[in-house]
Amino acid sequence: MYDTLADEKLITMLLNRLERISVDSVWAHRASGLRGSLLRELDQLQSGEEPDVASLRALISTAFYILHEAAKLKG
Numbered sequence: 001m002y003d004t005l006a007d008e009k010l011i012t013m014l015l016n017r018l019e020r021i022s023v024d025s026v027w028a029h030r031a032s033g034l035r036g037s038l039l040r041e042l043d044q045l046q047s048g049e050e051p052d053v054a055s056l057r058a059l060i061s062t063a064f065y066i067l068h069e070a071a072k073l074k075g
Contacts, residue, residue, distance in 0.1 A: 004045050007056065011042045014063040027070040034063055 015038055018031040037059055045051060 004051075007051070007060075008042060008045050010060065011038050011045070014038060014060065014067070015042070017067055018063060021066075021070045022074075025070050025073055027066050027073070031066050031070070034059065034066060038063065 015035055018035050021028050021031045041056055
């Protein structure tokens with residue numbers, strides 16, 4: 001069985017953090033597009049649709065990558 005609630009929480013956390021990337025950052029534009037994709041996935045999960053797990057994992061991995069790279073620019 002697929003753990004929808006855990007992914008919903010993870011996506012919500014990632015969306016909140018991606019939103020905080022400074023607009024001056026080179027990663028802001030990429031984060032914006034990714035946020036749209038994550039929002040669509042979240043809507044599907046909340047409506048009870050079974051996600052494409054590979055696609056969802058790729059989006060989550062990309063979100064962590066962007067957050068990591070944006071943090072490197074800050075620090």
